[in-house]
């Protein structure tokens with residue numbers, strides 16, 4: 001395949017995933033196609049009567065409800081050995097119950113009816129990929145899925161005006177988007193903490209999720225450059241939430257970079273460790289109920305940390321920073337960057353005093369996530 005054809009194909013694939021995400025977020029069903037099998041899927045949190053009727057009408061089948069193994073465990077559904085667990089939809093299960101199965105916020109005030117019947121054999125890869133797809137859309141990781149014959153997927157997509165996306169494209173999405181990142185804007189923005197500062201905006205070629213690199217001063221690219229990877233935190237960065245240490249870490253990093261005379265801060269669109277702001281607020285609600293930051297993520301069905309570090313590595317490389325001194329307490333950031341070709345010459349501790357609201361959060365990161373603190 002020629003270089004330009006390959007690029008066209010990659011863009012088409014990114015676009016197919018992006019379109020499917022947009023539709024799922026609107027409560028529309030989409031087709032996920034695998035090798036010889038396909039599913040029509042709907043995000044469970046968007047399942048109301050109308051959407052469920054539409055799903056059944058289009059597929060001609062009763063769907064199954066798919067959850068992650070984390071979420072199934074919380075619902076006391078025994079494991080199946082797969083990452084995704086499917087439940088049979090029974091007559092007594094209505095739309096509010098289905099949504100409540102996906103959303104842990106009501107676990108304590110609405111004890112679930114049951115027993116549930118789970119399907120133990122033959123998990124279709126299209127359902128696992130659909131869970132990945134709703135996660136990419138920052139929705140709760142649960143779908144309603146009906147099997148459709150693969151040979152009918154194309155005609156159904158056309159006749160019902162549905163998005164159709166291949167499993168392989170969903171699985172490759174984050175990596176492809178990261179490798180397609182390019183600088184689309186650069187401007188000097190003097191900051192209180194660092195007057196000589198330039199912002200670079202990176203955007204994948206398909207117009208997907210944008211990230212920022214903030215270069216302070218004049219970093220010496222021949223030496224290991226002081227660097228910080230900061231995941232977006234609307235509550236902490238902008239509003240000074242006391243539940244986390246993000247605001248202090250952000251401002252502290254800029255100050256340290258200025259004192260050093262040069263360095264780089266990546267501001268990554270990975271709100272809530274990659275689960276998105278709405279899901280982070282759901283996790284905070286669970287934290288009000290007494291669960292810690294990791295259990296809250298897992299009760300919602302997510303992993304403790306859903307971030308990938310390829311976009312960060314790609315931005316560093318494009319800016320000419322191949323060797324860095326990384327300000328972090330998180331061993332996964334060090335490993336994640338190294339895996340993608342960035343040399344970490346040194347890990348620089350990046351700790352700030354706790355307050356009464358974030359004490360437990362910081363202690364949990366140390367105790368359960370292996371953070372150096």
Ligand SMILES: Nc1nc2c(ncn2[C@@H]2O[C@H](COP(=O)(O)OP(=O)(O)OP(=O)(O)O)[C@@H](O)[C@H]2O)c(=O)[nH]1
Nearest residue numbers: 230231232233244270271272273283293328329330
């Ligand atoms: N899901 C979830 N995300 C949170 C919570 N508290 C903070 N965050 C998010 O966690 C991210 C903070 O990440 P970082 O500042 O990179 O922190 P870190 O992974 O602890 O690593 P270092 O600060 O580098 O040591 C931001 O995206 C926050 O929105 C929480 O309780 N739940």
Ligand SMILES: [Zn+2]
Nearest residue numbers: 233236244246
């Ligand atoms: Zn935060």
